Amino acid sequence: MDYIKAFIVGGGICVIAQVILDRTKLTPGHILVSFVTLGVVLGALGIYEPLVEFGGAGAKTPILGFGYALAKGAIKGAKADGFLGAFSGGLEAGAGGIAAAIIFGYTMAVIFNPKTKD
Amino acid sequence: MENLNNNEYQKFADKKVPKPTYLKNVILAFLVGGAICTIAQGVTNFLESQGYNEDLCGMGTSIVMIFIGSLLTGLGVYDKIGKVGGAGAAVPITGFANSIVAPAMEFKREGFIFGVAAKMFIIAGPVLVYGIGSSIIAGLLSILFKG
Numbered sequence: 001m002d003y004i005k006a007f008i009v010g011g012g013i014c015v016i017a018q019v020i021l022d023r024t025k026l027t028p029g030h031i032l033v034s035f036v037t038l039g040v041v042l043g044a045l046g047i048y049e050p051l052v053e054f055g056g057a058g059a060k061t062p063i064l065g066f067g068y069a070l071a072k073g074a075i076k077g078a079k080a081d082g083f084l085g086a087f088s089g090g091l092e093a094g095a096g097g098i099a100a101a102i103i104f105g106y107t108m109a110v111i112f113n114p115k116t117k118d
Numbered sequence: 119m120e121n122l123n124n125n126e127y128q129k130f131a132d133k134k135v136p137k138p139t140y141l142k143n144v145i146l147a148f149l150v151g152g153a154i155c156t157i158a159q160g161v162t163n164f165l166e167s168q169g170y171n172e173d174l175c176g177m178g179t180s181i182v183m184i185f186i187g188s189l190l191t192g193l194g195v196y197d198k199i200g201k202v203g204g205a206g207a208a209v210p211i212t213g214f215a216n217s218i219v220a221p222a223m224e225f226k227r228e229g230f231i232f233g234v235a236a237k238m239f240i241i242a243g244p245v246l247v248y249g250i251g252s253s254i255i256a257g258l259l260s261i262l263f264k265g
Contacts, residue, residue: 003159006152006158006159007153010152010155010156013151014147014210015147015151018143019140019144020205021205022144028205028217031205031208031209032245036248036249037252040249040253043256044256056159057162058158061154061155061212063213063214067249067253071252071253071257074260075256078260079260083261085257086258089257090256090257096178096181097180100184101214101242104184104189104215105184105188105238105242109218109238112192112193113223115194115197
């Protein structure tokens with residue numbers, strides 16, 4: 001059942017992005033940046049939390065979920081350590097993903113070459 | 119053909135312009151995005167079964183999905199998924215990995231510092247700036263409003 005929920009929530013978020021892509025001149029880059037920021041806002045306001053509880057990975061895997069994790073971490077850090085925690089909490093929550101993106105991204109880019117377009 | 123006036127020509131040209139495929143795009147985005155999230159749910163469930171706590175499961179899932187996205191981009195497979203899935207491939211965290219590897223590979227000839235390492239962040243950089251920046255603001259605001 002959690003697979004079906006993940007499919008529906010994740011697919012639904014992607015549909016919203018697709019409609020924006022098709023109806024506006026925004027590029028996928030714009031979408032990534034605005035969705036991560038939107039994820040922070042929705043996460044901070046507590047609006048995203050129910051979606052995560054319902055959709056699981058379907059809500060966490062889209063880049064909105066990365067923003068949600070950053071906001072949740074920063075607020076948790078602020079609660080625990082005050083102002084300093086607000087600065088470090090978000091990065092702590094995102095650390096695994098960011099570190100993975102750096103090391104895997106770099107490695108794959110060095111190993112592989114772009115495929116010639118056909 | 120020579121007898122077409124402006125108005126008729128416009129109608130003729132409009133017919134030749136490919137019809138926008140909004141509905142098809144939306145359906146494909148739903149299927150591809152949904153499928154990627156379902157795979158991520160599988161990874162999460164596996165990590166949970168290994169006894170990791172919720173936070174570690176989330177982080178572990180991100181790491182695995184980023185690995186998959188990077189590898190498939192390197193192999194040239196993710197481009198094909200992206201062509202079919204559109205936003206369904208771009209918005210999940212695998213698309214974030216794709217946005218790192220694709221330009222980094224493309225600019226390799228400019229060297230490993232200003233080519234690969236710098237171009238990795240051409241999209242990921244703004245994502246981190248706005249994501250982390252706004253998370254700090256959210257954290258500070260949470261102090262102001264909760265005391």
